[in-house]
Amino acid sequence: MGLTHQSCGAGANKESLKGSTTKKADYVIALAGNPNTGKSTVFNALTGLNQHTGNWPGKTVLRAEGKYINQGYVYNLVDLPGTYSLLANSVEEQVARDYLCFGRPDATVIVVDATCLERNLNLVLQVLEITSKVVVCVNLIDEARRKNITVNTEALEKILGVPVVATAARDRIGLNELINAISNVANDRLVTNPYVVRYTEQIEAAISKIEPIIKELVGEKLNSRWLALRLLDKDQTIITKLEELYPQRDSLVTKVGGELWA
Numbered sequence: 001m002g003l004t005h006q007s008c009g010a011g012a013n014k015e016s017l018k019g020s021t022t023k024k025a026d027y028v029i030a031l032a033g034n035p036n037t038g039k040s041t042v043f044n045a046l047t048g049l050n051q052h053t054g055n056w057p058g059k060t061v062l063r064a065e066g067k068y069i070n071q072g073y074v075y076n077l078v079d080l081p082g083t084y085s086l087l088a089n090s091v092e093e094q095v096a097r098d099y100l101c102f103g104r105p106d107a108t109v110i111v112v113d114a115t116c117l118e119r120n121l122n123l124v125l126q127v128l129e130i131t132s133k134v135v136v137c138v139n140l141i142d143e144a145r146r147k148n149i150t151v152n153t154e155a156l157e158k159i160l161g162v163p164v165v166a167t168a169a170r171d172r173i174g175l176n177e178l179i180n181a182i183s184n185v186a187n188d189r190l191v192t193n194p195y196v197v198r199y200t201e202q203i204e205a206a207i208s209k210i211e212p213i214i215k216e217l218v219g220e221k222l223n224s225r226w227l228a229l230r231l232l233d234k235d236q237t238i239i240t241k242l243e244e245l246y247p248q249r250d251s252l253v254t255k256v257g258g259e260l261w262a
């Protein structure tokens with residue numbers, strides 16, 4: 001079975017907290033990032049002992065969830081597998097990608113390594129293509145300082161169009177700012193303006209052709225530009241997913257295919 005919205009969506013997270021807390025989760029927050037950037041350290045620092053682990057449905061990939069409370073609201077944090085990209089080249093990438101697209105968390109925190117930002121920003125741009133509700137957590141800022149690397153978080157925030165918070169999670173530095181940024185994005189107090197990657201004229205023309213067809217299928221629920229890019233890539237996992245989610249409308253998926261690959 002794939003990761004359906006029911007099995008991996010925000011609703012599922014809210015449900016899964018039943019019995020483990022007196023209150024259901026108000027917000028579901030995904031934690032993404034390259035391997036070894038400190039995701040689990042952030043996760044542990046925010047959730048403490050309020051966490052449990054299991055597997056992603058149908059996969060042998062570990063799923064850790066935990067909760068914390070901020071200003072009376074319960075936040076359920078989902079620690080996604082560390083990935084360098086979201087192209088679904090591995091089961092970890094597929095889990096992370098499907099969760100971000102179909103799970104529709106209320107916000108996504110991308111943990112990046114301050115000592116090698118350039119490599120990490122690749123994933124940030126990929127996540128921004130899927131969701132606008134993002135907070136970038138520039139972790140290991142202490143390591144960066146040791147290496148005389150300065151990260152201009154304000155400039156980064158302007159360019160990316162989403163909040164950027166510097167942290168040294170192991171020492172719990174910057175976590176309050178992170179919690180505030182998450183809250184602002186999750187409850188729409190802060191509306192982000194994410195950087196949009198523009199492709200070649202040819203690709204943009206193909207996107208304009210098929211995006212309206214996809215939008216007709218998914219409405220505002222899923223990101224139609226991102227789905228258009230995936231279909232341009234002939235991504236079979238996404239085609240299967242759309243057919244699974246919209247079985248009664250699969251003719252539209254065929255229509256997109258007809259436009260693209262005729």
Ligand SMILES: Nc1nc2c(ncn2[C@@H]2O[C@H](COP(=O)(O)OP(=O)(O)OP(=O)(O)O)[C@@H](O)[C@H]2O)c(=O)[nH]1
Nearest residue numbers: 035036037038039040041082140143167168169170
């Ligand atoms: N100096 C420093 N070390 C950190 C910080 N955050 C995490 N670490 C260390 O970095 C290493 C990796 O941290 P993890 O939290 O396991 O990273 P991760 O992203 O969960 O790693 P994967 O799950 O393997 O992808 C550990 O040794 C942490 O103690 C930080 O802010 N500063």
Ligand SMILES: [Mg+2]
Nearest residue numbers: 039040041082
């Ligand atoms: Mg980890």
